[in-house]
Amino acid sequence: MSYAPTIPASAESLAPTKIRVRDLRISYDTRVAVRDVNLDVPEHAVTAFIGPSGCGKSTILRCFDRMNDLIPGASVHGSIVLDGEEINAPGVQPVELRRKVGLVFQKPNPFPMSIYENVAYGPRRHGVSSRAALDEVVETSLRRAAIWDEVKDEYRRKNALSLSGGQQQRLCIARMLATGPEVILMDEPCSALDPIATLRIEQLITELKTQYTILIVTHNMQQAARVSDRTAFFTLGDDRAGYLVEEGPTRMIFTDPANRLTEDYVAGRFG
Amino acid sequence: MRRVLLADQLATAVLWSIAGSVILILIAIIAHFLLAALPDFTPSFLIADPSTDVIGGVGPVLWNSVYVLALTMLVTVPLGVLGAVFMAEYAGTGRLIDLIRFSQELIGSVPSIVVGLFGFAVFVAATGWGFTALAGALALTVFNLPLMTRLAEQAMRAVPDDERSASFALGATKWQTIRHVVLPIAIPGLVTGVILTAGRVFGEAAALLFTAGLATPGRLNFANLNLLDPRSPWSPFHTATTLSVYLWRINSEGTGPVVDQVANLTAAVLIVAVLIFNLGSRALGQLLQRRITGTRS
Numbered sequence: 001m002s003y004a005p006t007i008p009a010s011a012e013s014l015a016p017t018k019i020r021v022r023d024l025r026i027s028y029d030t031r032v033a034v035r036d037v038n039l040d041v042p043e044h045a046v047t048a049f050i051g052p053s054g055c056g057k058s059t060i061l062r063c064f065d066r067m068n069d070l071i072p073g074a075s076v077h078g079s080i081v082l083d084g085e086e087i088n089a090p091g092v093q094p095v096e097l098r099r100k101v102g103l104v105f106q107k108p109n110p111f112p113m114s115i116y117e118n119v120a121y122g123p124r125r126h127g128v129s130s131r132a133a134l135d136e137v138v139e140t141s142l143r144r145a146a147i148w149d150e151v152k153d154e155y156r157r158k159n160a161l162s163l164s165g166g167q168q169q170r171l172c173i174a175r176m177l178a179t180g181p182e183v184i185l186m187d188e189p190c191s192a193l194d195p196i197a198t199l200r201i202e203q204l205i206t207e208l209k210t211q212y213t214i215l216i217v218t219h220n221m222q223q224a225a226r227v228s229d230r231t232a233f234f235t236l237g238d239d240r241a242g243y244l245v246e247e248g249p250t251r252m253i254f255t256d257p258a259n260r261l262t263e264d265y266v267a268g269r270f271g
Numbered sequence: 272m273r274r275v276l277l278a279d280q281l282a283t284a285v286l287w288s289i290a291g292s293v294i295l296i297l298i299a300i301i302a303h304f305l306l307a308a309l310p311d312f313t314p315s316f317l318i319a320d321p322s323t324d325v326i327g328g329v330g331p332v333l334w335n336s337v338y339v340l341a342l343t344m345l346v347t348v349p350l351g352v353l354g355a356v357f358m359a360e361y362a363g364t365g366r367l368i369d370l371i372r373f374s375q376e377l378i379g380s381v382p383s384i385v386v387g388l389f390g391f392a393v394f395v396a397a398t399g400w401g402f403t404a405l406a407g408a409l410a411l412t413v414f415n416l417p418l419m420t421r422l423a424e425q426a427m428r429a430v431p432d433d434e435r436s437a438s439f440a441l442g443a444t445k446w447q448t449i450r451h452v453v454l455p456i457a458i459p460g461l462v463t464g465v466i467l468t469a470g471r472v473f474g475e476a477a478a479l480l481f482t483a484g485l486a487t488p489g490r491l492n493f494a495n496l497n498l499l500d501p502r503s504p505w506s507p508f509h510t511a512t513t514l515s516v517y518l519w520r521i522n523s524e525g526t527g528p529v530v531d532q533v534a535n536l537t538a539a540v541l542i543v544a545v546l547i548f549n550l551g552s553r554a555l556g557q558l559l560q561r562r563i564t565g566t567r568s
């Protein structure tokens with residue numbers, strides 16, 4: 001007869017795995033930038049990547065939509081499986097993958113076009129041309145990104161660059177949602193924003209996670225603690241390559257980490 | 272400390288006066304010819320034949336200038352923009368692109384009279400077309416393509432990489448990104464390229480002397496729509512003396528009492544035409560960008 005485990009399995013760990021990473025290694029030409037990453041990303045949850053500057057968090061994030069393909073000399077080894085499919089397999093088109101995996105950049109980067117054209121950009125490029133269908137996806141996406149109420153009167157004509165930084169970032173989120181992703185990658189999405197705009201994005205992340213799988217790179221540990229369900233801590237090894245130190249439920253990483261390095265980092269003793 | 276401030280004020284004054292003199296020179300040129308031409312100007316000068324009355328008109332040569340300009344732009348702009356797309360987005364770095372750039376600079380610095388002679392050998396003699404608007408336009412393309420390509424390339428390189436990344440991250444292909452992000456954002460720069468090359472077309476005489484011809488044109492028959500008939504003003508094969516060539520000609524071989532008046536009038540028309548084209552292209556560029564980006568401002 002066995003005893004029930006004393007620590008109840010947390011709800012997060014029951015969620016099915018959306019992305020499975022095994023033995024990931026990323027190099028630029030001959031220099032290894034990231035090595036030995038093994039990670040299971042649960043569906044419909046927020047996973048935060050934290051760690052000191054230069055440890056490769058953003059580089060890893062950009063493997064999931066193969067944006068690293070665009071950097072000359074970058075090569076990715078190991079396995080990244082999304083919904084049971086290897087995303088680096090020869091048959092996979094990065095263009096298709098990037099519709100399923102959206103990316104939000106550190107600095108808001110709307111196109112110098114109208115708000116409408118920004119959001120319609122993805123669907124148009126994927127062949128949606130009917131006015132009604134575009135109208136619908138633009139409105140839905142703006143609503144989902146919690147910016148509709150602020151722009152609904154003039155979004156067809158107003159240039160996106162005339163919005164505030166926080167609004168621009170939510171517009172970029174709307175633009176990304178319009179391509180119909182399942183996974184959302186966020187690369188320090190609030191680092192260029194003021195505290196109030198940051199708060200709005202964080203609220204948005206919490207709303208979006210019911211429908212999307214979210215990975216967020218952040219320098220701000222309070223932010224990781226506030227928005228994420230799981231946290232992965234990366235650092236730089238003696239060989240100057242980044243690696244995953246440990247990953248687990250956010251509460252555990254912040255209160256009772258297994259590794260001394262993690263403990264020092266979240267306590268603010270380095271990084 | 273005082274010396275530093277003095278130097279600062281001095282620099283400000285010098286820079287402002289240089290900038291101001293640019294405007295003054297422009298005003299002086301325009302004013303000189305407009306004032307010189309005004310007493311003799313009648314609207315009919317714009318449409319009449321050179322042989323009409325005493326002073327005549329520039330109707331046919333004005334038409335030819337516009338025609339050669341349009342034909343040249345039709346060839347230069349697409350080639351220049353596509354060349355620039357290659358240079359800015361595909362070529363990367365290396366020996367090939369260095370060689371292309373070197374050739375570009377060399378062609379761009381060949382004197383236009385030499386380009387004219389080359390145009391004569393290739394587009395007039397070898398083709399057997401004779402002096403035609405098309406030969407002139409092709410010679411001007413040889414002369415202008417390097418400039419157009421370089422300006423268009425600069426305009427595209429000025430588009431931030433953030434915009435390209437945003438497009439790729441949304442699942443757009445490279446060509447879609449160029450077509451729907453890079454080119455629309457680059458429009459103001461492209462328009463500058465068009466204006467500068469067009470100005471050279473309008474003002475160019477040397478390259479056209481041996482290619483488009485310098486015969487005094489007779490009456491133009493616009494009813495003749497046969498594009499292959501050298502007598503039709505619509506045909507790329509008609510002999511097309513342009514305003515600049517006409518100006519050169521009356522100034523160098525013209526005799527008679529009214530040569531100065533005709534020259535001043537022609538110069539004034541030339542300047543005003545360039546101004547109109549310049550402002551028109553800017554307005555068109557803005558309109559185009561607004562249409563593509565769906566914005567008002």
